[in-house]
Amino acid sequence: MEKIKQNAIVKKIGFNSLVLLCVMILLYIMFAVLTPMIKTNASFVSYARLVSALKYAYFLGFLSLGVTFVIATGGIDFSIGPVMFCAALISGYQLTSRGWPLAVCILICILVGTAFGLFNGVLVSYAGLPSFITSMASMMLAKGLGSVFTKTQPVSWPQSEEPGGWYRNLVGIKAGGMEIPTGLILLIIGAIICAIILNKTMAGRYILCIGSNREAVRLSGVNTKKWETLAYVICGTLAGMAALFYVGKNTTVLPGLGDTMNNEAIAGCVMGGTSMTGGVASIGGTLIGVLIIALLQEGIMAMGFQIHYQYIITGLIVLVVVWADLRSRRRRN
Amino acid sequence: MGDVILTMKGIDKSFPGVHALDHVDLEIKKGEVHALMGENGAGKSTLMKVLTGIYSKDEGTITYEGKEVEFSNPREAQDAGIVIVHQELNMLGHLTVAQNIFIGREIMNGKLIDDKRMNEEARKLFDQLGIDIDPKETMSRLTVGKQQMCEIAKAISHEAKVIVFDEPSAALTEAEIEELFKIIRDLRDKQLGIVYISHRMDEIKVITDRVTVMRDGGYVGTLITKDCTKDDIINMMVGRVIYEDPKTESAVAKDAPVVLKVEHLNAGRMVRDVSFELRKGEILGFSGLMGAGRTETARALFGADPKESGDVYVNGQKVEIKTPQDAVKCGIGYLSEDRKRYGIVVAKTVAENSTMASLENYMKGLFIDKKKECQVAQEYVETLKTKTPGVDQLVVNLSGGNQQKVVIAKWLVRNCDILIFDEPTRGIDVGAKSEIYQLMNELVAEGKSIIMISSEMTEILRMSDRIVVMCEGRKTGELDIAEATQERIMHAATLRD
Numbered sequence: 001m002e003k004i005k006q007n008a009i010v011k012k013i014g015f016n017s018l019v020l021l022c023v024m025i026l027l028y029i030m031f032a033v034l035t036p037m038i039k040t041n042a043s044f045v046s047y048a049r050l051v052s053a054l055k056y057a058y059f060l061g062f063l064s065l066g067v068t069f070v071i072a073t074g075g076i077d078f079s080i081g082p083v084m085f086c087a088a089l090i091s092g093y094q095l096t097s098r099g100w101p102l103a104v105c106i107l108i109c110i111l112v113g114t115a116f117g118l119f120n121g122v123l124v125s126y127a128g129l130p131s132f133i134t135s136m137a138s139m140m141l142a143k144g145l146g147s148v149f150t151k152t153q154p155v156s157w158p159q160s161e162e163p164g165g166w167y168r169n170l171v172g173i174k175a176g177g178m179e180i181p182t183g184l185i186l187l188i189i190g191a192i193i194c195a196i197i198l199n200k201t202m203a204g205r206y207i208l209c210i211g212s213n214r215e216a217v218r219l220s221g222v223n224t225k226k227w228e229t230l231a232y233v234i235c236g237t238l239a240g241m242a243a244l245f246y247v248g249k250n251t252t253v254l255p256g257l258g259d260t261m262n263n264e265a266i267a268g269c270v271m272g273g274t275s276m277t278g279g280v281a282s283i284g285g286t287l288i289g290v291l292i293i294a295l296l297q298e299g300i301m302a303m304g305f306q307i308h309y310q311y312i313i314t315g316l317i318v319l320v321v322v323w324a325d326l327r328s329r330r331r332r333n
Numbered sequence: 334m335g336d337v338i339l340t341m342k343g344i345d346k347s348f349p350g351v352h353a354l355d356h357v358d359l360e361i362k363k364g365e366v367h368a369l370m371g372e373n374g375a376g377k378s379t380l381m382k383v384l385t386g387i388y389s390k391d392e393g394t395i396t397y398e399g400k401e402v403e404f405s406n407p408r409e410a411q412d413a414g415i416v417i418v419h420q421e422l423n424m425l426g427h428l429t430v431a432q433n434i435f436i437g438r439e440i441m442n443g444k445l446i447d448d449k450r451m452n453e454e455a456r457k458l459f460d461q462l463g464i465d466i467d468p469k470e471t472m473s474r475l476t477v478g479k480q481q482m483c484e485i486a487k488a489i490s491h492e493a494k495v496i497v498f499d500e501p502s503a504a505l506t507e508a509e510i511e512e513l514f515k516i517i518r519d520l521r522d523k524q525l526g527i528v529y530i531s532h533r534m535d536e537i538k539v540i541t542d543r544v545t546v547m548r549d550g551g552y553v554g555t556l557i558t559k560d561c562t563k564d565d566i567i568n569m570m571v572g573r574v575i576y577e578d579p580k581t582e583s584a585v586a587k588d589a590p591v592v593l594k595v596e597h598l599n600a601g602r603m604v605r606d607v608s609f610e611l612r613k614g615e616i617l618g619f620s621g622l623m624g625a626g627r628t629e630t631a632r633a634l635f636g637a638d639p640k641e642s643g644d645v646y647v648n649g650q651k652v653e654i655k656t657p658q659d660a661v662k663c664g665i666g667y668l669s670e671d672r673k674r675y676g677i678v679v680a681k682t683v684a685e686n687s688t689m690a691s692l693e694n695y696m697k698g699l700f701i702d703k704k705k706e707c708q709v710a711q712e713y714v715e716t717l718k719t720k721t722p723g724v725d726q727l728v729v730n731l732s733g734g735n736q737q738k739v740v741i742a743k744w745l746v747r748n749c750d751i752l753i754f755d756e757p758t759r760g761i762d763v764g765a766k767s768e769i770y771q772l773m774n775e776l777v778a779e780g781k782s783i784i785m786i787s788s789e790m791t792e793i794l795r796m797s798d799r800i801v802v803m804c805e806g807r808k809t810g811e812l813d814i815a816e817a818t819q820e821r822i823m824h825a826a827t828l829r830d
Contacts, residue, residue, distance in 0.1 A: 200700045202692050205685065213678040219637055219669065220690040220743060221661025279680050 016273040020288045027292060031299035039304045051179055053298035055171060058183040059084065059245035061290045063265035064272075065194045066117075066238030068286045069231040071269055072198070074211040074278025075124060075131035077232065079116060079139040080239040081261030086146035087112035088243035088253040092155035095164055102164040110240035116142060117236015121229030139259065147255035154254045157247040171248030183245055187287070190238070195283035197234070207231050211278025260311075267318045268293050275325060292317075335363035338526045339415070339495050344383055344393035353379045355551040356393070361495060361526040366517060368537045368558065369530045371547035372570055372622075372790065372823075377530050380547070381497055385410040385417055398494070414494035418484045418501060426473030431455035433472050434487045458486040462516055478509030485516060496520065497528040502536060514540050532622045534563045534827045546570055564820075567827075571790065571819040579794035580814045584777070585615040591649070592782045593665075593751050598643030600633035605806040607643075611751065611784060614777045618797030619786040621826045626806035627786045628670055631753045635660045635667040647751070661690055663751075666744030670756035670786070672733070676740040679729035683721050684710035686728050686739050690747040713742035717772065734765025741772065752776065755786045770796060790819050802826050 028044075035044040043049075063080045070077045091109035094100040100108075120138055124131045158165040160174075171183040198204035206227040209217045218224045247253060270276060271292065272285025297310045339361040346354040354376050361367050369377050382388045384395065386404030395402050397413065404410040407417070424433050431451040432439075440447045440454065455468035464482050472480065481501060488496050498517070502510045517540060521527060529541055537544060538558060546553040546569040553569045593611040598604055603626035611617050619627045633640040636654040645652055647663045654660045660667070669675035677686050684703075687710040688695050695706045710724040719738040721731055728739055737757065744752055754773065758766045773783055773796060787793050793800060800817050802810035802825035810825030 196700075202696060202701060205692065205701060209678045209681060209685070209689065212680045213674070215675050216678050217689065219635075219657050219667060219675050221656075221658045221747075222689070222692075223656075223658055279678075 014273070014282055014284065017282060017284045017288060020272065020285060020292070024288055024292050024295060027295050027299070031295070031302065035299070035302045039302070042302060042304065044299060044302045047178070049298060049302060051172065051181060053294045054181055054184055055245075055249040056297055057290050057294035058171060058187050059242040059249065060261065060264055060268060060294060061187045061287060062190060062238045062242035062245060063261060064268040064286050064290045065191060065283065066235035066242075067262075067265050068194070068269045068272075068274050068281050068283060069198070069207060070131070070235045071266070071274050071276060072207050072211045072278055072281035073228050073231045074214070075228070075231070076135060076266070076276075077120060077131065077235050078135040078262050078266075079120060079142055080235065080242075080265055081258035081263075082139045082142035082146070083113055083116045083236060083239045083258075084243045084246060084261060085253055085255075085258035086116070086142040086149075087240045088157075088247050089146035089155050089255060090149050091243070092157050092247060092253060093150045096155060096158065102166055105164075106167065106244060109243050110237060113236045113238070113240020113243065114233060115236065116239070117233040118229070120236065121232030124232065125225040125228035139262070143256050143258065150255055152255050154252050156252045159251070167244055168248050170244055183248070186245075190241070191283055191287045194234075194238075198281060198283055203227060203230055208279055208281065211275075211280075213279075264293055264314065265290075267314050270318055270325075271321050273321075273325075276322065335365075335524055337361070338363045338398060339384075340394075340396040341380070341384065342394050342396070344380065344395075345391045346379060346383055346388060347391055353550050354383065354390075355549075357547060357550075357552040358555075359528075359545055359552075360555070361528060363494075363526055364521055364524045365542040366521055366527045366529050366540055368541035368544040369528055369547065370532075370537065370544055370566060370570060371553075372788075375547040375570075376550040377547055378499065379550075381417060381499065381528070381530070384497070385415060411491050411493075414492055415497070416488040416491050416493040416495070417497040417499060418481065418488055419499050424472050424480055424483065426471070428472055429468065430466055430470050430472055430475070430483055431468035433483060434458070434468075434490055454490075455486065458490055462486060462489065462519065464512070464516070476509070478505045478512070481505065481509075481513065482516070489520075493525065495526040495528065497530070499530045500532070501529070502531060502533060510536070532827060533829060534566065535829065537566065538563065567820055567823050571823050579791075580797065582815045583615075583798035583813060585612050585798045589613045589615065592647065593784075594644075594646040594649075595634060596644045596646075598630065598633060598640060598645075600629060600638060600640040600643075601806075603629035603806045604633050604640070607803070607806075607808050609801050609808065609811070611782050613782055614780055615798045616773060616777055616783045616785055616796050618793040618800040619784060619803065620790070620793045620800055620822050621788075621803040621809075623788065624805075625803040625826065627803050628755055629806070630803070631667060631755055631784065631786060635665060635753065637667065661747065661749070664749050665751045665753065666690070666747060666749035667753045668737070668740050668744065668755060668757060670759060672736055672740060672760075677728050677736055679736075680727060682725050682727055683714065683719070683731070683739055683742075684724040687713060687724070687742045687746050690743050709746055710742070713745060717742055717745075718768065732765070734761040734769070737761060737765075737769060738772075741769075749781075751782050751784070753784045753786070756788065757785065758787075758789070758792065790822065793817075793822065794819070804828050 031044045035042050063084060067077050067080055087109045090112055091105040094108060095102060095105040116138055120134055123129045123134045160168040169182060170186060172179040172181050206217060206222055210224050210228055214224055268289035269286045271289035272282050274281040274286060293314055296313055300310045301307060337360055341359040344354050344357045357380055371377050379388065383390045385407045386409055387407060434455050435451050440450045452468040459466050466479055466482060501513060505513060517527060531537060541558045543555055544558050544566060545555045546566060548570060556565065589612040591610045592613050596608045598607045607630050621627050632638045634645060636656045636659050645654055652663050654663065673679060684707050688706050695702050707724050714721060714724060717738040719735050721735060728736055757769055761769065777783055785796055794817060798814055800812045800822065801808055802822055804826050809828040812821060
């Protein structure tokens, strides 16, 4: 075991991420075997199923990548799901009811997310409010603002053949009966950029250090408030981007929803090895965590179970992961 | 004074690497107030912790009411009638006074808590003590003095026979101290044995009957208070042989430029009108007893805590320091007394910690230049002789002395000219200690200037060129090393207004 851990390649990728990757593959095999046994004439192994699962992973992935930065500072953001919905509602309303150009609406969509991130970040780091409460409050604000903006009407984004339907290419491009998963490419590019920010830039360095020991960083003469706010801004911006992938998959956005998305995004992040106490974060882990959640959801649907089983399983997984994290931390101390 | 109620004889206690108590004796009689005195780290608190069962003793006997006892936790000691009134009050602020007094042994009415009866009982206790506190008042709304009275009431409700007061007056006003003394005298007249731990010489003269002095974990002697002078006690407290040669004269030229000047600094109760100057190449020692306000002064100067007023000049220029960022820009670095909390990020590597304060100089465009970072970290690992397998080692795996060196490296990488060392050798073993001393001497030789806060008298006398002494937030003395002696420092450190 120790030998594997010391291997150079394993070290580079991270032992936890590798374990998680194995879990993901095992899960896929499990669903592939179980699905035909439980439900006759059903199969899990198909390109369509894979694409469906991936589409779920795109928007969840962007949410999860964003919240990884906030959790790395030792904070939490419970507003990302509703913020994503709020962004999709506001920009979608402008697109469909007001006829604004798509490019402008995409920008608005992302900026709504950025604005919420900035709002949360300023309140948490400059006003010193607890992130838990702040993000709970802005969760409600996001829900309410989105609904009020569309006069409590759902918004349906255009289909691909309609004008302004180009955004769907972000999720997938249909070519000769097959669908090219552009979303996966974009998610991976997003993850790589996030990993670079977290590991190679000043922002990432200070975000992680703040999560580890905020006071020591502050006493080193670092503007901790600025960097902490930035983590929330990154998180919000990515939630705004996630909205584009959400409508690319689901088309219609209902007002007043989005809470469950927070939990799944945070679950993906925690599963990936990001510590809830801050200071330790893994972008690769988050990505795999999200894929596992998407796989679970697809597999459970394929077997013909209610989607709510997925919540139970995700909940249990999160508990096990957090418990294991805590244990290894205690052992180290 | 009556019969002996408590005797501690030949108490010996060692922790790994430290002989904390070396055959200490203490004898308390019924109806006496017995002062326990000594410098910081003399072993007073340890002795009391052994008494109440927080620590187990290695050797010695405790005789209480004629029987040999050994308590395994404070609860047992409490039940037997030995209670400590702590310096930091163990009160739950949101509960009422009565609820606090009866915490853990609430008066019940069936399955429900009987607040009414608890209030009545608390009222009786206060009447007994002659204090006017409403048992229904929320604890956090009382002054510190009144909270202390509640602690005493709580102690009495345990039917205490011996009460230990651990620096009870540290946070009290003059009037509150008067009230406290009245209560202590009452308790004495009721034939309780009272141990009174304090640094305040004049209080000792006023309130106590006998004084036991400890030094470096050992027992020095017991005096009858009215037969001795303040100087007798001070001499007993500091009368140790200094093994390290103290500095005899300042190494700094008389006309060396002033690099830092602080005028009339005020910040809360612990920093009151503090002014001082630091010269180039000087080690300015800050001496004083625990809670004298030295760390608070440093933190206010550094911008770590807000200050109310006061001017700071760096190299003759007036500067506004509101945050640590400002201080670092002025070339000031602060090494905290609490390394783990304020100095290092333990979960990060030596290299990452080394560049913490100057990361902007180790960037290549948007990205951190990790090669350059590791190079500079390696350079300081070598100059400071930090023992680490490599610069990519997590700091948590380093020993205390080496962690301290990483903190020093952080400020040297930043090229700070003014360094504040707050208890630089606390928790560091002897070998590493002298390395840190040597390093500080090298730094001042290079023209850097150091403020060194230390509670160790030997350290102050060995390292400083000049010494500022503080007591209760005020500067009570400034001595050149040539004229400084332990007695003079201790005298200034106990100078209350």
